[in-house]
Amino acid sequence: xxxxxxxxxxxxxxxxxxxxxDITVSGKTVRALRGEPxxxxxxxxxxxxxxxxxxxxxxxxxxxxxxxxxECLVKLNGQGFVRACMAKVEPGxxxxxxxxxx
Amino acid sequence: xxxDPNASLTVDLAIVGGGPAGAAAAIAAAELGLKCLIVERxxxxxxxxxxxxxxxxxxxxxQDVERTEALCRRLNGSGVELITGAxxxxxxxxxxxxxxxxxxxxxxxxxxxxxxxxxxxxPMPFAGWTLPxxxxxxxxxxxxxxxxxxxxxxxxxxxxxxxxxRAAAELIEAGVHVVAMVEATGVTHLAVNGLRTLAGSxxxxxxxxxxxxxxxxxGVPMLFxxxxxxxxxxxxxxxxxxxxxxxxxxxVRDRKRxxxxxxxxxxxxxxxxxxxxxxxxxxxxxxxxAQAFFPxxxxxxxxxxxxxxxxxxxxxxxxxxxxxxxxxIAGIQAALGLGAVQEENVAIRLRKLVRQRRKRLRQARSVDxxxxxxxxYLRIADPDTLACRCEEITLGELRAAVLEGNGFPRxxxxxxxxxxxxxxxxxxxxxxxxxxxxxxxxxxLQMEPIRVRPPLEPVPLGQxxxxxxxxxxxxxxx
Numbered sequence: 001x002x003x004x005x006x007x008x009x010x011x012x013x014x015x016x017x018x019x020x021x022d023i024t025v026s027g028k029t030v031r032a033l034r035g036e037p038x039x040x041x042x043x044x045x046x047x048x049x050x051x052x053x054x055x056x057x058x059x060x061x062x063x064x065x066x067x068x069x070x071e072c073l074v075k076l077n078g079q080g081f082v083r084a085c086m087a088k089v090e091p092g093x094x095x096x097x098x099x100x101x102x
Numbered sequence: 103x104x105x106d107p108n109a110s111l112t113v114d115l116a117i118v119g120g121g122p123a124g125a126a127a128a129i130a131a132a133e134l135g136l137k138c139l140i141v142e143r144x145x146x147x148x149x150x151x152x153x154x155x156x157x158x159x160x161x162x163x164x165q166d167v168e169r170t171e172a173l174c175r176r177l178n179g180s181g182v183e184l185i186t187g188a189x190x191x192x193x194x195x196x197x198x199x200x201x202x203x204x205x206x207x208x209x210x211x212x213x214x215x216x217x218x219x220x221x222x223x224x225p226m227p228f229a230g231w232t233l234p235x236x237x238x239x240x241x242x243x244x245x246x247x248x249x250x251x252x253x254x255x256x257x258x259x260x261x262x263x264x265x266x267x268r269a270a271a272e273l274i275e276a277g278v279h280v281v282a283m284v285e286a287t288g289v290t291h292l293a294v295n296g297l298r299t300l301a302g303s304x305x306x307x308x309x310x311x312x313x314x315x316x317x318x319x320x321g322v323p324m325l326f327x328x329x330x331x332x333x334x335x336x337x338x339x340x341x342x343x344x345x346x347x348x349x350x351x352x353x354v355r356d357r358k359r360x361x362x363x364x365x366x367x368x369x370x371x372x373x374x375x376x377x378x379x380x381x382x383x384x385x386x387x388x389x390x391x392a393q394a395f396f397p398x399x400x401x402x403x404x405x406x407x408x409x410x411x412x413x414x415x416x417x418x419x420x421x422x423x424x425x426x427x428x429x430x431i432a433g434i435q436a437a438l439g440l441g442a443v444q445e446e447n448v449a450i451r452l453r454k455l456v457r458q459r460r461k462r463l464r465q466a467r468s469v470d471x472x473x474x475x476x477x478x479y480l481r482i483a484d485p486d487t488l489a490c491r492c493e494e495i496t497l498g499e500l501r502a503a504v505l506e507g508n509g510f511p512r513x514x515x516x517x518x519x520x521x522x523x524x525x526x527x528x529x530x531x532x533x534x535x536x537x538x539x540x541x542x543x544x545x546x547l548q549m550e551p552i553r554v555r556p557p558l559e560p561v562p563l564g565q566x567x568x569x570x571x572x573x574x575x576x577x578x579x580x
Binding site: 061 | 150223240249251254337494
Protein backbone atom coordinates (compact mmCIF):
# COMPACT_ATOMS: atom_id res chain seq x y z
CA UNK A 1 0.00 0.00 0.00
CA UNK A 2 2.72 2.41 0.97
CA UNK A 3 4.84 1.25 -1.98
CA UNK A 4 2.43 2.83 -4.44
CA UNK A 5 2.53 6.09 -2.54
CA UNK A 6 6.26 6.13 -2.51
CA UNK A 7 6.38 5.77 -6.27
CA UNK A 8 3.81 8.51 -6.78
CA UNK A 9 5.48 11.12 -4.60
CA UNK A 10 9.11 10.10 -4.70
CA UNK A 11 11.34 10.28 -7.74
CA UNK A 12 14.35 8.85 -5.98
CA UNK A 13 16.74 9.35 -8.89
CA UNK A 14 18.03 12.67 -7.61
CA UNK A 15 18.75 11.54 -4.09
CA UNK A 16 22.29 10.76 -3.04
CA UNK A 17 21.17 8.92 0.06
CA UNK A 18 20.48 5.36 -0.96
CA UNK A 19 19.91 3.32 2.13
CA UNK A 20 16.29 2.34 2.60
CA UNK A 21 15.21 1.68 6.16
CA ASP A 22 11.90 0.84 7.80
CA ILE A 23 10.20 3.16 10.23
CA THR A 24 6.81 2.82 11.90
CA VAL A 25 4.21 5.52 11.47
CA SER A 26 1.10 5.16 13.63
CA GLY A 27 1.60 1.39 13.62
CA LYS A 28 2.26 1.08 9.86
CA THR A 29 5.63 0.19 8.38
CA VAL A 30 6.94 2.84 6.01
CA ARG A 31 10.07 2.72 3.89
CA ALA A 32 12.26 5.78 4.17
CA LEU A 33 15.75 6.94 3.32
CA ARG A 34 18.18 6.96 6.21
CA GLY A 35 19.16 10.51 7.10
CA GLU A 36 16.41 12.27 5.17
CA PRO A 37 14.12 14.69 7.01
CA UNK A 38 11.30 12.76 8.67
CA UNK A 39 8.81 15.13 7.04
CA UNK A 40 9.92 13.97 3.57
CA UNK A 41 9.42 10.32 4.54
CA UNK A 42 5.95 11.11 5.89
CA UNK A 43 4.97 13.10 2.78
CA UNK A 44 6.32 10.37 0.49
CA UNK A 45 4.18 7.81 2.29
CA UNK A 46 1.11 10.00 1.96
CA UNK A 47 0.98 11.28 5.53
CA UNK A 48 0.32 14.88 4.59
CA UNK A 49 -1.69 15.63 7.73
CA UNK A 50 0.73 15.43 10.64
CA UNK A 51 -1.32 16.65 13.57
CA UNK A 52 -4.59 18.29 14.65
CA UNK A 53 -4.75 21.51 16.64
CA UNK A 54 -5.78 21.35 20.28
CA UNK A 55 -8.22 24.26 20.12
CA UNK A 56 -10.31 23.41 17.03
CA UNK A 57 -8.99 20.03 15.91
CA UNK A 58 -8.02 21.48 12.52
CA UNK A 59 -5.61 19.36 10.47
CA UNK A 60 -2.06 20.64 9.95
CA UNK A 61 0.99 19.54 8.02
CA UNK A 62 4.45 20.77 7.14
CA UNK A 63 4.35 24.46 6.18
CA UNK A 64 7.78 26.13 6.37
CA UNK A 65 9.98 23.03 6.15
CA UNK A 66 12.77 24.81 8.03
CA UNK A 67 11.93 24.49 11.69
CA UNK A 68 10.16 27.82 12.08
CA UNK A 69 6.42 27.14 12.13
CA UNK A 70 6.12 23.97 14.30
CA GLU A 71 3.16 22.74 12.24
CA CYS A 72 4.76 19.35 11.56
CA LEU A 73 5.08 18.33 15.22
CA VAL A 74 4.90 14.56 15.58
CA LYS A 75 5.55 12.28 18.52
CA LEU A 76 8.66 10.08 18.46
CA ASN A 77 8.81 7.16 20.84
CA GLY A 78 11.03 8.02 23.73
CA GLN A 79 11.78 11.53 22.47
CA GLY A 80 8.52 13.40 22.81
CA PHE A 81 7.34 15.88 20.19
CA VAL A 82 9.75 16.88 17.43
CA ARG A 83 9.49 18.90 14.25
CA ALA A 84 9.29 16.34 11.45
CA CYS A 85 11.14 18.72 9.11
CA MET A 86 14.13 18.90 11.49
CA ALA A 87 14.23 15.25 12.67
CA LYS A 88 16.29 12.80 10.63
CA VAL A 89 15.17 9.30 9.66
CA GLU A 90 16.85 6.50 11.60
CA PRO A 91 16.04 2.80 11.26
CA GLY A 92 13.29 1.67 13.59
CA UNK A 93 11.96 5.14 14.31
CA UNK A 94 8.45 4.97 15.74
CA UNK A 95 6.25 7.94 14.92
CA UNK A 96 2.82 8.62 16.37
CA UNK A 97 0.55 11.16 14.75
CA UNK A 98 -3.01 11.99 13.76
CA UNK A 99 -4.99 9.13 12.23
CA UNK A 100 -5.60 11.11 9.04
CA UNK A 101 -3.73 9.82 6.02
CA UNK A 102 -4.25 9.52 2.32
CA UNK B 103 38.24 18.39 28.93
CA UNK B 104 34.80 17.36 27.83
CA UNK B 105 34.04 16.08 31.31
CA ASP B 106 34.75 19.47 32.84
CA PRO B 107 31.45 21.31 33.18
CA ASN B 108 33.28 24.64 33.20
CA ALA B 109 35.08 23.98 29.93
CA SER B 110 34.20 26.41 27.23
CA LEU B 111 35.31 27.16 23.74
CA THR B 112 36.81 30.61 23.24
CA VAL B 113 37.09 32.17 19.80
CA ASP B 114 37.84 35.60 18.36
CA LEU B 115 34.84 35.64 16.07
CA ALA B 116 31.74 33.50 16.50
CA ILE B 117 29.49 33.42 13.45
CA VAL B 118 25.91 32.28 13.77
CA GLY B 119 24.68 31.06 10.39
CA GLY B 120 26.69 29.17 7.79
CA GLY B 121 25.08 30.62 4.68
CA PRO B 122 26.76 32.87 2.09
CA ALA B 123 27.36 35.73 4.56
CA GLY B 124 28.66 33.51 7.37
CA ALA B 125 30.97 31.55 5.10
CA ALA B 126 32.36 34.69 3.44
CA ALA B 127 32.96 36.30 6.83
CA ALA B 128 34.74 33.24 8.21
CA ILE B 129 37.13 33.10 5.27
CA ALA B 130 37.87 36.82 5.34
CA ALA B 131 38.41 36.89 9.11
CA ALA B 132 40.45 33.67 9.22
CA GLU B 133 42.75 35.01 6.50
CA LEU B 134 43.39 38.03 8.72
CA GLY B 135 44.33 35.77 11.60
CA LEU B 136 41.13 35.52 13.65
CA LYS B 137 40.16 32.24 15.26
CA CYS B 138 36.65 31.69 13.90
CA LEU B 139 33.76 29.41 14.69
CA ILE B 140 30.64 28.91 12.57
CA VAL B 141 27.49 27.70 14.30
CA GLU B 142 25.04 26.33 11.75
CA ARG B 143 21.51 25.28 12.57
CA UNK B 144 21.11 22.73 9.75
CA UNK B 145 23.32 19.75 9.05
CA UNK B 146 25.44 21.43 6.38
CA UNK B 147 26.88 24.74 5.24
CA UNK B 148 25.57 26.88 2.39
CA UNK B 149 22.36 28.24 3.85
CA UNK B 150 18.89 28.11 2.37
CA UNK B 151 20.09 29.05 -1.11
CA UNK B 152 22.10 25.83 -1.33
CA UNK B 153 19.65 23.77 0.74
CA UNK B 154 16.84 24.16 -1.78
CA UNK B 155 19.02 23.09 -4.71
CA UNK B 156 18.98 19.59 -6.10
CA UNK B 157 22.12 17.60 -5.34
CA UNK B 158 21.74 15.67 -8.59
CA UNK B 159 25.08 15.85 -10.40
CA UNK B 160 23.78 17.26 -13.68
CA UNK B 161 21.47 19.81 -12.05
CA UNK B 162 21.73 23.38 -13.27
CA UNK B 163 23.46 25.74 -10.84
CA UNK B 164 22.90 29.46 -10.73
CA GLN B 165 26.01 31.57 -10.28
CA ASP B 166 25.09 32.65 -6.74
CA VAL B 167 24.68 29.01 -5.69
CA GLU B 168 27.99 28.02 -7.26
CA ARG B 169 29.84 30.88 -5.59
CA THR B 170 28.39 29.97 -2.20
CA GLU B 171 29.30 26.31 -2.62
CA ALA B 172 32.84 27.22 -3.70
CA LEU B 173 33.20 29.36 -0.59
CA CYS B 174 32.03 26.52 1.66
CA ARG B 175 34.61 24.23 0.03
CA ARG B 176 37.30 26.83 0.77
CA LEU B 177 36.45 26.53 4.47
CA ASN B 178 38.12 23.12 4.30
CA GLY B 179 41.58 23.48 5.73
CA SER B 180 41.02 27.11 6.63
CA GLY B 181 41.15 26.29 10.33
CA VAL B 182 37.63 27.60 10.88
CA GLU B 183 35.80 25.55 13.47
CA LEU B 184 32.36 24.36 12.57
CA ILE B 185 29.46 23.16 14.67
CA THR B 186 26.52 22.04 12.53
CA GLY B 187 23.09 20.95 13.67
CA ALA B 188 23.42 23.32 16.60
CA UNK B 189 21.19 26.14 17.73
CA UNK B 190 21.95 29.12 19.90
CA UNK B 191 19.33 29.04 22.61
CA UNK B 192 20.67 31.76 24.87
CA UNK B 193 23.22 34.57 24.94
CA UNK B 194 24.83 36.44 27.80
CA UNK B 195 25.97 40.08 27.72
CA UNK B 196 29.34 38.75 28.89
CA UNK B 197 29.78 37.56 25.28
CA UNK B 198 28.89 33.97 25.95
CA UNK B 199 26.69 31.90 23.63
CA UNK B 200 24.89 28.78 24.74
CA UNK B 201 24.46 26.16 22.05
CA UNK B 202 22.62 22.90 22.03
CA UNK B 203 23.53 20.20 19.56
CA UNK B 204 21.72 16.90 19.88
CA UNK B 205 22.24 15.92 23.48
CA UNK B 206 25.33 18.04 24.01
CA UNK B 207 25.60 21.57 25.28
CA UNK B 208 28.29 24.07 24.31
CA UNK B 209 29.40 27.32 25.88
CA UNK B 210 31.17 29.63 23.51
CA UNK B 211 32.96 32.78 24.61
CA UNK B 212 33.68 35.16 21.76
CA UNK B 213 35.40 38.50 21.38
CA UNK B 214 33.16 39.44 18.49
CA UNK B 215 29.92 37.96 17.16
CA UNK B 216 28.53 38.00 13.64
CA UNK B 217 24.82 37.28 13.37
CA UNK B 218 24.19 35.98 9.86
CA UNK B 219 21.01 34.08 10.55
CA UNK B 220 19.47 34.80 7.16
CA UNK B 221 15.81 35.02 6.34
CA UNK B 222 12.63 32.99 6.42
CA UNK B 223 9.61 33.12 4.17
CA UNK B 224 7.02 35.70 5.13
CA PRO B 225 3.61 34.44 6.18
CA MET B 226 1.01 34.65 3.41
CA PRO B 227 -2.42 34.49 5.04
CA PHE B 228 -5.38 33.52 2.84
CA ALA B 229 -8.47 31.42 3.52
CA GLY B 230 -7.31 27.82 3.93
CA TRP B 231 -3.58 28.51 4.17
CA THR B 232 -3.34 26.29 7.24
CA LEU B 233 -4.51 23.15 5.40
CA PRO B 234 -1.99 20.32 5.11
CA UNK B 235 -0.48 20.43 1.63
CA UNK B 236 -0.18 24.23 1.65
CA UNK B 237 3.51 24.96 2.16
CA UNK B 238 6.16 27.49 1.33
CA UNK B 239 8.05 27.19 -1.94
CA UNK B 240 11.21 26.68 0.12
CA UNK B 241 9.66 23.73 1.95
CA UNK B 242 8.67 22.15 -1.37
CA UNK B 243 12.12 22.74 -2.84
CA UNK B 244 13.81 21.15 0.16
CA UNK B 245 11.50 18.11 -0.21
CA UNK B 246 12.54 17.61 -3.82
CA UNK B 247 16.21 18.49 -3.28
CA UNK B 248 16.87 16.44 -0.18
CA UNK B 249 14.65 13.42 -0.72
CA UNK B 250 13.30 13.44 -4.25
CA UNK B 251 9.80 13.80 -2.86
CA UNK B 252 7.33 15.99 -4.70
CA UNK B 253 4.93 18.16 -2.64
CA UNK B 254 1.98 16.77 -4.59
CA UNK B 255 0.90 15.62 -8.01
CA UNK B 256 -1.05 18.76 -8.99
CA UNK B 257 0.72 21.76 -7.53
CA UNK B 258 -0.32 25.41 -7.62
CA UNK B 259 2.47 27.95 -7.12
CA UNK B 260 1.13 31.26 -5.83
CA UNK B 261 2.20 34.46 -4.15
CA UNK B 262 4.22 37.50 -5.07
CA UNK B 263 7.76 38.72 -5.44
CA UNK B 264 10.98 37.92 -7.22
CA UNK B 265 11.40 34.46 -5.71
CA UNK B 266 8.11 33.10 -7.03
CA UNK B 267 9.14 32.67 -10.67
CA ARG B 268 12.49 31.17 -9.68
CA ALA B 269 10.84 28.74 -7.28
CA ALA B 270 8.25 27.72 -9.88
CA ALA B 271 10.96 27.12 -12.49
CA GLU B 272 13.13 25.13 -10.08
CA LEU B 273 10.19 23.00 -8.92
CA ILE B 274 9.36 22.18 -12.56
CA GLU B 275 12.99 21.27 -13.13
CA ALA B 276 12.79 18.96 -10.11
CA GLY B 277 9.93 17.08 -11.76
CA VAL B 278 6.99 18.71 -10.02
CA HIS B 279 3.77 19.02 -12.01
CA VAL B 280 2.87 22.68 -11.60
CA VAL B 281 -0.69 23.49 -12.75
CA ALA B 282 -0.19 27.28 -12.75
CA MET B 283 1.93 30.10 -11.38
CA VAL B 284 -0.18 32.85 -9.86
CA GLU B 285 1.71 36.14 -9.32
CA ALA B 286 -0.19 38.97 -7.64
CA THR B 287 1.78 41.67 -9.48
CA GLY B 288 0.15 42.63 -12.77
CA VAL B 289 2.08 42.75 -16.05
CA THR B 290 1.65 46.52 -16.34
CA HIS B 291 3.05 47.10 -12.86
CA LEU B 292 5.94 44.74 -13.61
CA ALA B 293 6.63 46.37 -16.97
CA VAL B 294 6.58 49.93 -15.65
CA ASN B 295 8.44 49.32 -12.40
CA GLY B 296 10.56 46.40 -13.47
CA LEU B 297 12.16 48.03 -16.51
CA ARG B 298 14.59 50.01 -14.37
CA THR B 299 15.56 46.86 -12.52
CA LEU B 300 16.23 44.95 -15.70
CA ALA B 301 18.12 47.89 -17.21
CA GLY B 302 20.33 47.96 -14.13
CA SER B 303 21.13 44.28 -14.23
CA UNK B 304 21.32 42.31 -17.45
CA UNK B 305 22.11 39.19 -15.40
CA UNK B 306 18.80 39.41 -13.65
CA UNK B 307 16.97 40.04 -16.91
CA UNK B 308 18.53 36.97 -18.48
CA UNK B 309 17.80 34.89 -15.38
CA UNK B 310 14.13 35.94 -15.30
CA UNK B 311 13.84 35.20 -19.00
CA UNK B 312 15.29 31.73 -18.49
CA UNK B 313 12.82 30.96 -15.71
CA UNK B 314 9.87 32.21 -17.75
CA UNK B 315 10.95 30.09 -20.73
CA UNK B 316 11.12 27.03 -18.49
CA UNK B 317 7.51 27.60 -17.44
CA UNK B 318 6.44 28.19 -21.04
CA UNK B 319 8.33 25.11 -22.16
CA UNK B 320 6.50 23.01 -19.58
CA GLY B 321 3.18 24.52 -20.65
CA VAL B 322 2.60 26.05 -17.22
CA PRO B 323 0.24 29.07 -17.35
CA MET B 324 1.72 32.23 -15.78
CA LEU B 325 -1.14 34.30 -14.41
CA PHE B 326 -0.01 37.80 -13.48
CA UNK B 327 -2.29 40.09 -11.50
CA UNK B 328 -3.95 37.01 -10.01
CA UNK B 329 -4.19 35.74 -6.44
CA UNK B 330 -5.19 32.55 -4.69
CA UNK B 331 -8.22 33.54 -2.61
CA UNK B 332 -9.08 30.26 -0.99
CA UNK B 333 -7.90 26.71 -0.47
CA UNK B 334 -10.21 23.95 0.66
CA UNK B 335 -10.38 20.28 1.37
CA UNK B 336 -11.51 17.69 3.83
CA UNK B 337 -8.18 17.05 5.52
CA UNK B 338 -5.33 17.94 3.18
CA UNK B 339 -5.92 20.57 0.49
CA UNK B 340 -8.07 19.39 -2.46
CA UNK B 341 -8.84 22.55 -4.37
CA UNK B 342 -7.79 26.15 -4.79
CA UNK B 343 -9.74 29.18 -5.96
CA UNK B 344 -7.92 31.90 -7.84
CA UNK B 345 -9.11 35.29 -9.09
CA UNK B 346 -7.72 38.23 -11.04
CA UNK B 347 -7.18 41.53 -9.21
CA UNK B 348 -8.99 44.68 -10.32
CA UNK B 349 -7.35 48.12 -10.59
CA UNK B 350 -7.88 48.66 -6.88
CA UNK B 351 -6.04 45.41 -6.11
CA UNK B 352 -9.24 43.64 -5.09
CA UNK B 353 -10.07 40.13 -6.31
CA VAL B 354 -12.80 40.21 -8.98
CA ARG B 355 -15.56 38.11 -7.45
CA ASP B 356 -17.35 36.96 -10.58
CA ARG B 357 -14.13 35.88 -12.25
CA LYS B 358 -13.14 33.42 -9.56
CA ARG B 359 -12.34 29.91 -10.66
CA UNK B 360 -11.47 26.77 -8.77
CA UNK B 361 -9.11 23.97 -9.69
CA UNK B 362 -8.28 20.62 -8.14
CA UNK B 363 -4.84 20.62 -6.49
CA UNK B 364 -3.13 18.45 -3.89
CA UNK B 365 -0.50 21.00 -2.90
CA UNK B 366 -0.10 24.78 -2.97
CA UNK B 367 3.39 26.23 -2.79
CA UNK B 368 3.37 29.83 -1.62
CA UNK B 369 5.97 32.58 -1.68
CA UNK B 370 5.46 36.05 -0.25
CA UNK B 371 9.08 37.15 -0.14
CA UNK B 372 11.44 36.91 2.80
CA UNK B 373 11.81 38.46 6.23
CA UNK B 374 14.93 38.45 8.41
CA UNK B 375 15.52 36.13 11.37
CA UNK B 376 15.98 38.85 13.99
CA UNK B 377 15.42 36.94 17.22
CA UNK B 378 19.10 36.64 18.11
CA UNK B 379 19.59 40.41 17.71
CA UNK B 380 16.68 40.94 20.06
CA UNK B 381 18.15 38.58 22.62
CA UNK B 382 21.45 40.47 22.34
CA UNK B 383 19.75 43.79 22.98
CA UNK B 384 20.56 45.19 19.53
CA UNK B 385 18.39 48.10 18.47
CA UNK B 386 15.87 47.18 15.78
CA UNK B 387 14.34 49.53 13.22
CA UNK B 388 11.06 48.99 11.40
CA UNK B 389 11.54 49.44 7.67
CA UNK B 390 8.20 50.77 6.47
CA UNK B 391 8.86 49.89 2.84
CA ALA B 392 10.16 46.37 3.47
CA GLN B 393 7.53 45.93 6.20
CA ALA B 394 9.84 44.21 8.66
CA PHE B 395 12.20 44.90 11.55
CA PHE B 396 15.93 44.92 10.85
CA PRO B 397 18.86 45.51 13.23
CA UNK B 398 20.19 49.06 13.04
CA UNK B 399 23.63 48.93 11.46
CA UNK B 400 26.23 51.14 9.78
CA UNK B 401 28.28 50.60 6.64
CA UNK B 402 30.82 48.68 8.70
CA UNK B 403 27.91 46.35 9.57
CA UNK B 404 28.23 47.12 13.28
CA UNK B 405 25.00 46.92 15.25
CA UNK B 406 24.15 49.07 18.28
CA UNK B 407 25.93 46.52 20.48
CA UNK B 408 29.68 47.10 20.03
CA UNK B 409 30.79 43.46 19.76
CA UNK B 410 27.93 42.36 17.48
CA UNK B 411 27.97 42.57 13.67
CA UNK B 412 25.21 41.79 11.15
CA UNK B 413 25.56 40.50 7.59
CA UNK B 414 23.43 38.98 4.87
CA UNK B 415 19.65 38.88 4.62
CA UNK B 416 19.32 40.10 8.24
CA UNK B 417 20.40 43.61 7.20
CA UNK B 418 17.98 43.77 4.26
CA UNK B 419 16.69 41.21 1.78
CA UNK B 420 19.04 41.26 -1.20
CA UNK B 421 19.97 37.70 -2.10
CA UNK B 422 23.24 35.78 -2.02
CA UNK B 423 25.38 38.29 -3.99
CA UNK B 424 24.74 40.98 -1.37
CA UNK B 425 25.27 38.47 1.46
CA UNK B 426 28.66 37.40 0.09
CA UNK B 427 29.84 41.03 -0.01
CA UNK B 428 28.50 41.79 3.46
CA UNK B 429 30.05 38.68 4.95
CA UNK B 430 33.46 39.75 3.67
CA ILE B 431 32.98 43.27 5.02
CA ALA B 432 31.91 41.99 8.44
CA GLY B 433 34.83 39.56 8.59
CA ILE B 434 37.31 42.35 7.85
CA GLN B 435 35.61 44.76 10.23
CA ALA B 436 35.71 42.20 13.03
CA ALA B 437 39.44 41.76 12.44
CA LEU B 438 39.86 45.54 12.49
CA GLY B 439 37.79 45.85 15.63
CA LEU B 440 39.90 43.24 17.41
CA GLY B 441 43.13 44.85 16.28
CA ALA B 442 44.24 41.89 14.17
CA VAL B 443 44.91 44.10 11.17
CA GLN B 444 45.87 47.73 10.53
CA GLU B 445 43.28 49.89 8.82
CA GLU B 446 45.65 50.99 6.04
CA ASN B 447 46.16 47.37 5.01
CA VAL B 448 42.49 46.77 4.27
CA ALA B 449 41.23 50.27 3.43
CA ILE B 450 41.26 49.85 -0.36
CA ARG B 451 39.64 46.43 -0.19
CA LEU B 452 36.94 47.74 2.16
CA ARG B 453 36.18 50.79 0.02
CA LYS B 454 35.66 48.54 -3.00
CA LEU B 455 33.39 46.21 -1.03
CA VAL B 456 31.33 49.10 0.32
CA ARG B 457 30.83 50.40 -3.24
CA GLN B 458 29.74 46.94 -4.39
CA ARG B 459 27.38 46.70 -1.45
CA ARG B 460 25.74 50.04 -2.25
CA LYS B 461 25.14 48.87 -5.80
CA ARG B 462 23.55 45.64 -4.57
CA LEU B 463 21.35 47.57 -2.13
CA ARG B 464 20.10 49.81 -4.96
CA GLN B 465 19.37 46.74 -7.07
CA ALA B 466 17.53 45.04 -4.23
CA ARG B 467 15.34 48.12 -3.73
CA SER B 468 14.46 48.33 -7.39
CA VAL B 469 13.60 44.63 -7.51
CA ASP B 470 11.26 45.19 -4.57
CA UNK B 471 9.61 48.09 -6.39
CA UNK B 472 8.91 45.89 -9.40
CA UNK B 473 6.41 43.86 -7.35
CA UNK B 474 3.34 44.67 -5.28
CA UNK B 475 4.09 44.95 -1.56
CA UNK B 476 4.14 42.06 0.90
CA UNK B 477 0.91 43.29 2.49
CA UNK B 478 -1.16 42.59 -0.65
CA TYR B 479 -2.44 39.24 0.63
CA LEU B 480 -3.12 40.74 4.05
CA ARG B 481 -5.25 43.52 2.52
CA ILE B 482 -7.48 41.13 0.57
CA ALA B 483 -7.72 38.36 3.17
CA ASP B 484 -11.09 37.49 4.66
CA PRO B 485 -11.45 38.43 8.39
CA ASP B 486 -11.91 34.73 9.20
CA THR B 487 -8.44 33.94 7.88
CA LEU B 488 -6.05 32.83 10.60
CA ALA B 489 -3.36 35.40 11.43
CA CYS B 490 -1.79 33.28 14.16
CA ARG B 491 -1.59 29.61 13.27
CA CYS B 492 -0.52 28.38 16.73
CA GLU B 493 -3.14 30.10 18.85
CA GLU B 494 -5.70 30.11 16.01
CA ILE B 495 -6.40 33.84 16.11
CA THR B 496 -8.20 35.29 13.10
CA LEU B 497 -7.28 38.48 11.28
CA GLY B 498 -10.64 39.89 12.38
CA GLU B 499 -9.84 39.25 16.04
CA LEU B 500 -6.39 40.74 15.59
CA ARG B 501 -7.76 43.86 13.89
CA ALA B 502 -10.33 44.35 16.64
CA ALA B 503 -7.56 44.15 19.25
CA VAL B 504 -5.45 46.63 17.28
CA LEU B 505 -8.39 49.05 17.03
CA GLU B 506 -9.30 48.81 20.71
CA GLY B 507 -5.72 48.83 21.90
CA ASN B 508 -3.17 51.56 22.37
CA GLY B 509 -1.23 50.69 19.24
CA PHE B 510 1.64 48.91 20.90
CA PRO B 511 2.43 45.36 19.75
CA ARG B 512 2.57 44.15 23.34
CA UNK B 513 -0.95 45.37 23.95
CA UNK B 514 -2.33 43.37 21.02
CA UNK B 515 -0.38 40.35 22.25
CA UNK B 516 -1.93 40.54 25.70
CA UNK B 517 -5.42 41.02 24.25
CA UNK B 518 -5.27 38.16 21.75
CA UNK B 519 -2.37 35.88 22.76
CA UNK B 520 -0.83 36.49 19.33
CA UNK B 521 2.82 35.53 19.33
CA UNK B 522 2.47 33.40 22.45
CA UNK B 523 2.28 30.07 20.64
CA UNK B 524 4.98 27.53 20.09
CA UNK B 525 6.49 29.29 17.04
CA UNK B 526 7.21 32.24 19.38
CA UNK B 527 5.65 34.68 16.94
CA UNK B 528 7.76 33.79 13.93
CA UNK B 529 4.65 33.10 11.83
CA UNK B 530 2.40 35.92 13.00
CA UNK B 531 4.21 38.93 14.49
CA UNK B 532 5.00 40.27 11.03
CA UNK B 533 1.28 40.34 10.37
CA UNK B 534 0.70 42.18 13.64
CA UNK B 535 3.42 44.75 12.84
CA UNK B 536 1.97 45.28 9.35
CA UNK B 537 -1.49 45.85 10.81
CA UNK B 538 -0.13 48.32 13.35
CA UNK B 539 2.00 50.12 10.79
CA UNK B 540 -0.95 50.59 8.48
CA UNK B 541 -3.21 51.74 11.32
CA UNK B 542 -3.81 55.11 12.86
CA UNK B 543 -2.56 54.49 16.37
CA UNK B 544 1.15 54.48 16.33
CA UNK B 545 3.81 55.85 14.03
CA UNK B 546 5.50 52.71 12.83
CA LEU B 547 8.97 54.16 13.22
CA GLN B 548 8.48 54.20 16.97
CA MET B 549 7.14 50.69 17.00
CA GLU B 550 8.81 48.39 19.51
CA PRO B 551 9.05 44.74 18.54
CA ILE B 552 7.77 42.18 20.98
CA ARG B 553 10.59 40.91 23.15
CA VAL B 554 12.02 37.45 22.85
CA ARG B 555 12.97 35.29 25.77
CA PRO B 556 15.26 32.31 26.02
CA PRO B 557 15.17 29.56 25.03
CA LEU B 558 15.27 31.09 21.54
CA GLU B 559 14.72 27.60 20.19
CA PRO B 560 13.17 24.67 22.03
CA VAL B 561 15.62 22.80 24.22
CA PRO B 562 14.74 19.60 26.07
CA LEU B 563 14.19 20.49 29.72
CA GLY B 564 16.57 17.79 30.89
CA GLN B 565 19.37 19.54 29.03
CA UNK B 566 18.61 22.88 30.58
CA UNK B 567 18.83 21.21 33.95
CA UNK B 568 22.11 19.50 33.22
CA UNK B 569 23.90 22.33 31.43
CA UNK B 570 26.71 19.94 30.68
CA UNK B 571 29.44 21.66 28.75
CA UNK B 572 31.27 19.53 26.28
CA UNK B 573 33.72 20.25 23.54
CA UNK B 574 33.76 16.69 22.32
CA UNK B 575 31.32 17.34 19.48
CA UNK B 576 33.21 20.26 18.06
CA UNK B 577 34.86 19.37 14.81
CA UNK B 578 37.44 21.28 12.90
CA UNK B 579 36.90 21.22 9.18
CA UNK B 580 40.02 19.58 7.86
